[in-house]
Amino acid sequence: MNAMVPFRTGRAAARRSSRSAALFATLAALSSLSSIEARAQDASPWQKGPHAAVRLLAGSRSGPVLLGGIAVQLDPGWKTYWRTSGDSGVPPRFDFSKSENIEAVTVLWPAPAKFDDGAGGFSLGYHDHVVLPLRIVPKSNDKPVTLRANINYAVCERICIPVEASAELTFASVASTEDSVLFAALDTVPKPASVGDPNPLTIRDVKREGKSKVLVDVISPDHKAVNLFVEGPTPDWALPVPKLLEHGPAGVKRFAFDLDGVPPGTSPEGAALKLTLVGSDHSYEFNINLE
Numbered sequence: 150m151n152a153m154v155p156f157r158t159g160r161a162a163a164r165r166s167s168r169s170a171a172l173f174a175t176l177a178a179l180s181s182l183s184s185i186e187a188r189a190q191d192a193s194p195w196q197k198g199p200h201a202a203v204r205l206l207a208g209s210r211s212g213p214v215l216l217g218g219i220a221v222q223l224d225p226g227w228k229t230y231w232r233t234s235g236d237s238g239v240p241p242r243f244d245f246s247k248s249e250n251i252e253a254v255t256v257l258w259p260a261p262a263k264f265d266d267g268a269g270g271f272s273l274g275y276h277d278h279v280v281l282p283l284r285i286v287p288k289s290n291d292k293p294v295t296l297r298a299n300i301n302y303a304v305c306e307r308i309c310i311p312v313e314a315s316a317e318l319t320f321a322s323v324a325s326t327e328d329s330v331l332f333a334a335l336d337t338v339p340k341p342a343s344v345g346d347p348n349p350l351t352i353r354d355v356k357r358e359g360k361s362k363v364l365v366d367v368i369s370p371d372h373k374a375v376n377l378f379v380e381g382p383t384p385d386w387a388l389p390v391p392k393l394l395e396h397g398p399a400g401v402k403r404f405a406f407d408l409d410g411v412p413p414g415t416s417p418e419g420a421a422l423k424l425t426l427v428g429s430d431h432s433y434e435f436n437i438n439l440e
Contacts, residue, residue, distance in 0.1 A: 190207075190319075190321050191206065191207050191321070191325045191326050191327045192204055192205065192206050192207070192220070192318070192327060193205040193316045193317060193318040194316075195222070196300075196314040196315065196316050198304070198312035198313075198314060199304065199310045199312060200223065200224040200227045200304050200306070200310065201221060201222065201223050201224065201227065201229065201302075201304045201312060202221075202222045203219060203220065203221050203222075203300055203302075203314050203316065204219075204220050204316055205217060205218070205219060205220075205296055205298060205316045205317070205318040206218035206219070206220055206280065206318075206327045206330065206331060207296070207318050207319075207320045207321065207325055207327060208320075208325050208327060208328050208331045209323070209324045209325040209328055210294070210320045210321065210322050210323075210325075213286070213287075213290060214284055214285065214286055215284075215285040215286075215287065215294060215320055216282065216283070216284065216285070216328075216331050216332075216335075217254075217282070217283035217285050217296055217318075217320070217331070218280045218281060218282050218283055218327070218330070218331050218334060219243070219256075219280070219281040219283065219298065219300065220278070220279075220280045220330075221275070221278065221279050221280075221281070221302070222278050223275070223276060223277055223278065223304060224304075225277075226276075226306050227276070227304050227305065227306050228264060228272075228274050228275060228276045228304070228305055228306075229241065229274050229275055229279075229302050229303065229304050229305070230272065230273065230274040230275075230302070230303060230305075231258060231261035231273040231274045231275070231378075232256075232258050232380075233273060233378065233380050234272055234273060234274065235263070235264075235266070235270065235271050235272040235273040235274075235378075235390050236266055236268070236270025236271055236272060236389060236390055237266040237268060237270060237272050238266070238272040238273075238274065238303065238305065238309065239302075239303040239309065239311070241300065241301065241302035241303075242300075242301045242302070243256060243298055243299070243300055243301075244298070244299040244300075245296065245297065245298055247297040247299075248294075248295060248296050248297045248298075249293070249294070249295040249297075250287050250288050250289055250292045250293060250294045250295065251285060251286070251287060251288065251294060251295075251296065252286040252287060252288045253285075253286045254283055254284070254285050254286075254296070255283065255284040255285075256281055256282075256283060257281065257282040257283070257284065257334075257335070257338045258281060258338060258339075259275070259279060259280070259281070259282075259334060259337035259338055260337055260338070260339050260425065260427045260432035261273040261274050261275060261378070261425075261427070262274065262275065262276065263376050263378075263390065264276075267307070270389075270390065271390045272305075273378060273390070279334075280330060280331065280333075280334035281334070282331055282334045282335050282338065283296075285320075293319060293320070294319065294320040295317065295318070295319045295320075296317070296318050296319075296320070297315070297316070297317045298315065298316050298317075299313070299314075299315050300312075300313070300314045300315070300316070301313050302314075337432075338432075339425055339426070339427070339432035339433050339434040340431075340432070340433050340434070341433070341434055341436075342426075342433035342434065342435055343435065344435055344437060346433075348431070348433070349368075349369070349370050349431075350367075350368070350369045350370065350373075350375070350426060350428045350430075350431050350433065351367070351368050351426070351433070352365060352366070352367055352368075352424060352426060352433075352435050353366045353367065353368050353401060354366040355424070355437055356440070357439070357440060358405075360408075361407050361408050361409075362405055362406070362407055362408070363379075363391075363405065363406055363407075363408065363439070364403060364404070364405050365377060365391060365403070365404040365405070365406075365424065366397070366398065366401040366402075366403050366404075367401060367402045367403070367404060367426060368400070368401055368402075369402060369428060370428075373428055373429050373430075374428070374429050375393075375402055375426065375427070375428050376426075376427045377391045377393075377404045377424060377425070377426055377427075378390060378391070378424070378425040378427070379391055379406055379422055379423070379424055379425075380422065380423040380425075381410075381411070381420065381422060382420055382421040382422070383412075385412045386410060386411060386412060387409075387410030388406060388408070388409065388410050388411075388422075389406050389407060389409055389410065390406070391404040391405060391406040392404065392405055392406065417439055418439065418440075419438055419439060419440075420438070420439045421436065421437075421438055421439075422436075422437050422438075422439055423435070423436055423437075424436075424437060
């Protein structure tokens with residue numbers, strides 16, 4: 150009889166082990182579901198359109214300004230546009246007016262890429278995937294915040310297709326699973342700078358050549374690709390994409406653009422321009438007044 154005791158004890162231990170394993174698997178599944186549910190609360194469902202999809206992201210709710218984002222996923226070979234589309238294209242437009250408990254929303258723009266537009270010019274924008282960070286100011290910090298966005302944008306390959314989407318997301322009062330994505334997107338937004346700053350990548354000088362041309366001298370690390378973009382003081386300015394000149398002064402990369410696309414009846418003298426300098430590792434924004 151004694152010989153059978155270990156046998157019964159072994160079977161009981163096996164049953165206990167089996168029940169423990171089943172309980173562990175159940176708890177793991179519930180934990181996974183909770184994680185998925187938490188993640189779903191930090192991002193709205195994807196709103197799919199032709200060759201692209203968009204959704205809203207919510208960062209952790211802390212402090213007087215909230216961090217959110219608009220994520221755009223593009224099919225291979227397709228692109229969408231920056232806040233200024235360049236020589237062709239349509240910039241995105243956003244309407245947050247139906248949001249709840251939101252005073253203001255500021256869209257921040259990661260540094261764009263430059264694309265050949267197929268018509269002898271260049272368009273500016275993004276491919277594959279981009280997150281546009283949002284700085285959100287609530288009306289009241291102790292009330293729920295719901296972001297509602299109507300988004301109008303265009304996606305282009307050889308042809309351009311207009312897309313419209315609507316998305317909604319409520320900010321939770323807990324830590325967000327999207328914080329790392331949003332902070333990574335913030336790192337790609339050009340940093341404020343001044344002409345002459347001692348950065349490895351910087352604008353050394355901006356000057357006029359005659360009445361219609363502007364020259365911009367850039368200092369950059371050797372053999373690094375650099376792009377320069379220019380915007381006028383209002384959206385109705387349509388300045389061309391600056392071109393890198395083949396022969397510039399020693400030690401600098403000289404860009405030039407003509408004062409084309411100035412609104413009729415508007416003098417460019419003293420105009421507030423924004424120059425965006427994009428390198429392979431860093432990007433900067435310079436606000437200048439045209440002399």
